[in-house]
Amino acid sequence: MTQPATPSWRKLPAALAGALLAGAVLGWFAGGHVATGVALVALAEVVLLLTRIRHQTLPMMPAPANVSPLQHDRFMTRSRRLAANLRDLRNAASQLPDAVVLIDQQQHIRWFNHAAENLLGLRRPQDRGVLLQQRMANSALAGWLRDGALEPLNDATAPGQADSQLNVSMLPFGDHEQLLLARDISHLNRLEQIRRDFVANVSHELRTPLTVIHGYLELIDPEDVPELAPVLSEMRAQSKRMGQIVEDLLTLSRLETQHQIADERVPMASLLATVRKEADALSQGRHRILLESTAEADLLGSPKDLHSALSNLVSNAVRYTPAGGSITIRWQREPGGAVYSVSDTGFGIPATHLARLTERFYRISSSRSRDSGGTGLGLSIVKHVLNLHQAQLRIESAPGVGSTFACHFGHARLLTPGGSDDG
Template sequence: MYEPYPVPDLARDHKKFRYSSLWNFAKQDLKLLFFFLLIGGLVGYGMGYLASCLLAAFAFFLFLQLRSLYLVNEWISNRPYDVPPNLNGIWGALLFNVYRSQRQERVVQADMVGLIDRAQSSLVALAEAVVLTDELNQIEWANPAAEKLLGIQYLDRGRNLLSILRQPRFIEYFNDIDKSPDGIKIKSSINDEHYVQIKLTPFGSDSHLLVAYDVTRMQNLEQMRKDFVDNISHELRTPLTVLSGYVETFIDQEDINPRWKRAFEQMQSQTRRMNALVNDLLLLSRLENDKQIAKNQIIDMPSLMNQLFDDAQAYNVDYGHTLNLNIDSHYDLIGSDMEIASAFSNLITNAIKYTPRGGIISIGWYDDQDHGYFMVEDNGIGIDPKHLPRLTERFYRVDSARSRQSGGTGLGLAIVKHVLMQHGAHLEVDSIENKGSTFKAVFPKQHLYCVDHAD
């Protein structure tokens, strides 16, 4: 094995040293002491000064030990990376351990430096922006892409990140990362026509890793899709209205042929379904584009729950379910009554549609002081757990045939998700196949209004 510099004799015998006990090295010092005492004793016995010679021999041995100690200290203090002194005994063992530890440390340091260089080179080559901040939110390091996407330059190191990225939405996100676990999308501070997705990850003691990438193309495609759906939905409303009017006119004719009447009834059913789909698409488009009405209305929850229950009773006529209403909260909701009513109604009608005849459906509103809960529980067909993560995707159906038969549009839960997002809430779903489902809308405390303390 190649050595960068000469190694002491003791250090070369790795195997012997590694598996020898400290006593083996101490015996070298004891043998040396015994040798000096023996020589001193013989000389002193011959000269008649036995005690003095023994004392002199011990003093000489002590001098050698102190000299070794001096050499060890001088090497560790002044020349730790030079070749260590070639000593025997316990001091040699000590030197070898220090020497070996230093070599291992240098190897580890070299590996770490190489790894850091490779990691830094990789980060520099990334098209995504990477920024590191310290406990004071000051920029420690940023790659070149950070300048292109976020306007963070090399000279900005040491500056507060929030003094550069001053968009209110980013500051809000920075102060409450958990509120947006997937990050946020903002306009680039360099180019207003570009959009950047930003994700913050905390590490260490209040430090952060910021990763950002350009999502302009995805944003444009998404906007094109939304505009297309919005425009098509608007364009379909007029012909659907005309078709519905003519179909109703023909159905109302008393002398119509029964065969034609059946055909017109099917046409009426399908036009109603298409009209419901168009209305849902328009509502979803409005929610996604943030074209919402004010969210600061105080919604009278007992009144709303009773209205929803009455509507559910009317819808339930053809299903024959047992409906229960439970209100166990003194809180009202703060938000849009129209959107909240639409979301809750979707959850209730879904439970009615997907529960076999004669089922039991419970509708409730309650709180635990920190959150408000709207709940719909049924003992219907249930949902396979593999479908739960995708339930709120638009047009996603667990059973397409059953959905078409029930007249569903596949947009109900997508609307529910977006309405809840607009109100800072989220949807929780628990379901067991063939046993039933529980859909729970969870609202944060800041969207609750305590009726007991109303002025």
């Protein structure tokens, strides 16, 4: 008589342990969220096992006539152990601080945890089987779901808590199913606002004493105290640099709290000419500076902010390009809009630094930045100005070759010089 196949349930504890370990590792590399990674993997294992049981892809208990009482008892013990593991995994997923909603191929809600009740306003059991888009029809998530939820949604008002903000994303899962994940970021937003207020207040308070110090230093004639001439020169340079840092911090604080701009026509011909003159003045003949303008388009935006951003890129190129190098400023068309770029033959930037260049005070070489007079805030200001103009900053660089900083503006921001909207 053929012996029944040995059940494969005994392999499940090891498999579950391996999966949970993988979840912990992924959670750690995703920002130190070990508990979240473990809980998400636990949820995935629960759903996967239940799905397999539903479709009878796991080995079923052999017929009583074909097994001995001892085999039957062992199998029942393993079954009870597996059921207990499934309950533990389900409970772990239910206690996640992030909202988790499992939806099927037709977008019906299949399962959600307790956090989804608090943050998304879901209710059990009445919301099980309901269309997610229908349930979220009157919330900030409605348009995002209607458009396919392709990209994560940031700073969305929580349907279940009007005073909370969410970061929401949709992940593919299982057999044409999806997981909606929502994280409460209200506390992060509050901390960020506290940081912005602190920086703005400190910068404002430093402006007056620095102005006074710099003014008194200017009144001292080095010829009256020749032995202190080098000291006075260094003090003047450093007080001027500190004043520039304060001004840049105030500018950055304003840009961070600004959500829209008063659009005006920005004549690019005159702006490019101004940027070129500023570059020549800063270079003092040490570089070959070229201007290529073929776009024949003006911009719609803030003249002051755009001048700050575009001139910042040029001054950076002058500061970090050795004498004898060349700098090229370009304003040209591209598919879907126009691009302003600054290319140099400077030191170049290793690829490992490119992603962090727009962070406040991030420096590749601190000594080189200080010697050049940079504040470490220029590229952060550029990024925020471009965000307000729905534009993007792209950086290409290689050590020993040079760098290109390009600002890509969409077609909606372009105007015909001296005429109407370019579109």
